[in-house]
Amino acid sequence: MSFRLLRARTAGQCHFLPLLLLHLVPGFLLLLFLRPASASAPTVVTHLPGYDGPLPFNLETGYVGVEDETGTELFYYFVESERSPGTDPVILWLTGGPRCSVIMGLAFEIGPLRFVRAPYSGGLPELVYNPHSWTKMANILLLDSPVGSGFSYARDPKGYDVGDYSSSLHVQRFLNKWFTDHPHYLSNPFYLAGDSYAGKVIPLIAQDISEGIEMGQQPIINLKGYMVGNPITDPKFDDNFRIPSAHGFGIISDQIYETARESCKGDYINPSNKMCAEVLHTINNLISEISIEHILYDKCDVVAPNSVDDNSRRKFLLEGSIQISKPPSRPPVDCFTYGYYLAYFWMNNNLTKNALGIKEGTVGEWIQCSVGLPYTFEIRSSVGYHLNLTTRGYRALVYSGDHDLEAPFLGTHAWIRSLNFSIVDDWRAWHLNGQAAGFTIKYENNMTFATVKGAGHTAPEYRPEECFAMAQRWLDNEPL
Numbered sequence: 001m002s003f004r005l006l007r008a009r010t011a012g013q014c015h016f017l018p019l020l021l022l023h024l025v026p027g028f029l030l031l032l033f034l035r036p037a038s039a040s041a042p043t044v045v046t047h048l049p050g051y052d053g054p055l056p057f058n059l060e061t062g063y064v065g066v067e068d069e070t071g072t073e074l075f076y077y078f079v080e081s082e083r084s085p086g087t088d089p090v091i092l093w094l095t096g097g098p099r100c101s102v103i104m105g106l107a108f109e110i111g112p113l114r115f116v117r118a119p120y121s122g123g124l125p126e127l128v129y130n131p132h133s134w135t136k137m138a139n140i141l142l143l144d145s146p147v148g149s150g151f152s153y154a155r156d157p158k159g160y161d162v163g164d165y166s167s168s169l170h171v172q173r174f175l176n177k178w179f180t181d182h183p184h185y186l187s188n189p190f191y192l193a194g195d196s197y198a199g200k201v202i203p204l205i206a207q208d209i210s211e212g213i214e215m216g217q218q219p220i221i222n223l224k225g226y227m228v229g230n231p232i233t234d235p236k237f238d239d240n241f242r243i244p245s246a247h248g249f250g251i252i253s254d255q256i257y258e259t260a261r262e263s264c265k266g267d268y269i270n271p272s273n274k275m276c277a278e279v280l281h282t283i284n285n286l287i288s289e290i291s292i293e294h295i296l297y298d299k300c301d302v303v304a305p306n307s308v309d310d311n312s313r314r315k316f317l318l319e320g321s322i323q324i325s326k327p328p329s330r331p332p333v334d335c336f337t338y339g340y341y342l343a344y345f346w347m348n349n350n351l352t353k354n355a356l357g358i359k360e361g362t363v364g365e366w367i368q369c370s371v372g373l374p375y376t377f378e379i380r381s382s383v384g385y386h387l388n389l390t391t392r393g394y395r396a397l398v399y400s401g402d403h404d405l406e407a408p409f410l411g412t413h414a415w416i417r418s419l420n421f422s423i424v425d426d427w428r429a430w431h432l433n434g435q436a437a438g439f440t441i442k443y444e445n446n447m448t449f450a451t452v453k454g455a456g457h458t459a460p461e462y463r464p465e466e467c468f469a470m471a472q473r474w475l476d477n478e479p480l
């Protein structure tokens, strides 16, 4: 998700050691699976509060323990494919942030639910079916990750202190356990997918899974590839290309752009002289006038609670007392973020929590993005993982909402070009309903890049029909 938390920082702690140990001792993982710890039956959800009638799809929710020492459990929603669940792909969807709830995926991007946008006057917001749900072609597993997002929790507050490596390891453990408990899905093609900051860690998780496969770790997941949208990948590309993108969008003038180019010499991250620093300051002020998640949309209140809420959340866990903080500030009803505001009331309603099987005494107050919890940004660049995965035969679809300035498509395409792959299908429009829906280029090693015309940072949220078509064609191994 969008909330400006995305700038990657360089490594502090290194969590690589436990990762290596697991890889060296394959039997160790197996032992973890056999341990009955924190095993709790999943919840079959046939009705949801605010949704009229029985759900027209099969929904299961549940917790999977991923770290015994801290009592860390990740919460998931599994929506079975409405087409051919036995053979359709299984897609693990992660939301970015880091630490935004996967409700973004379920009710705003690719999932089967949508909030009815109506002025909130208390009670339960209403939900309807999303006709462009990816569950029409795939089994979708949506995970609240890292711990501290959504309904995922740790008994020991120390469990919340995670970073790129430890949270990726948690996802890998989650998958191993989930597939062990759902063995009939093991033969389905498996893909990882997600937007924004999820795009930073998905290649790492995919690489960990692929190494597990090579070492014969059970269960063998049928990993085929991954999809990342407006992925945070490497500041050298994401941040540097924000300046030419802002110029292309008409946010900065030719003269300002020329000054920046001449004084900063291509490095807009670490200004090397006063003139560069000054012009970057001017540019940042101009960019701050617009909504960077989608440059054409109104700048709206972001429904991200402040860090006080996160502290109360941790305190809740420490003291075992529920602390409901004030609801998030109310955006105008026609604001893009109004749906997130509604989600807050729906998720915190006891009827919803009961229907979803939320364990009492775990998460006092659901918040959309737990931005105040500690998180260690460890991966500076994901480009190396993309290179490794695609050259090992895994398929990749990298897509960009083309009106995003957070991870602008120019930067995304630039890191893809830096892989030096040769072009298999050169830049062209891809279409839906007789119109260009975006532009695409395919490289060797099954690396496809596509823009989604008119979409912002979380592309399926803005262009659901186009993104559905794009994903379906790609999953079916067809040209876009």
Ligand SMILES: *[C@@H]1O[C@H](CO)[C@@H](O)[C@H](O)[C@H]1NC(C)=O
Residues within 6 Å of the ligand: 350, 360
């Ligand atoms: C919701 O459930 C919690 C925990 O059981 C309870 O303390 C709280 O009073 C309930 N809230 C409402 C509005 O019923």
Ligand SMILES: *[C@@H]1O[C@H](CO)[C@@H](O)[C@H](O)[C@H]1NC(C)=O
Residues within 6 Å of the ligand: 207, 384, 385, 388
């Ligand atoms: C890519 O794979 C090589 C060979 O297995 C490995 O040495 C390297 O660390 C990997 N790159 C990353 C970014 O993990």
Ligand SMILES: *[C@@H]1O[C@H](CO)[C@@H](O)[C@H](O)[C@H]1NC(C)=O
Residues within 6 Å of the ligand: 392, 393, 394, 395, 444, 445, 446, 477
């Ligand atoms: C591309 O993907 C297809 C379908 O999964 C696969 O058959 C083919 O081997 C892949 N090509 C490369 C170069 O990895």
Ligand SMILES: *[C@@H]1O[C@H](CO)[C@@H](O)[C@H](O)[C@H]1NC(C)=O
Residues within 6 Å of the ligand: 387, 418, 419, 420
């Ligand atoms: C791509 O080519 C450039 C220029 O030759 C080179 O500097 C770079 O290391 C290459 N990148 C990869 C991933 O091979």
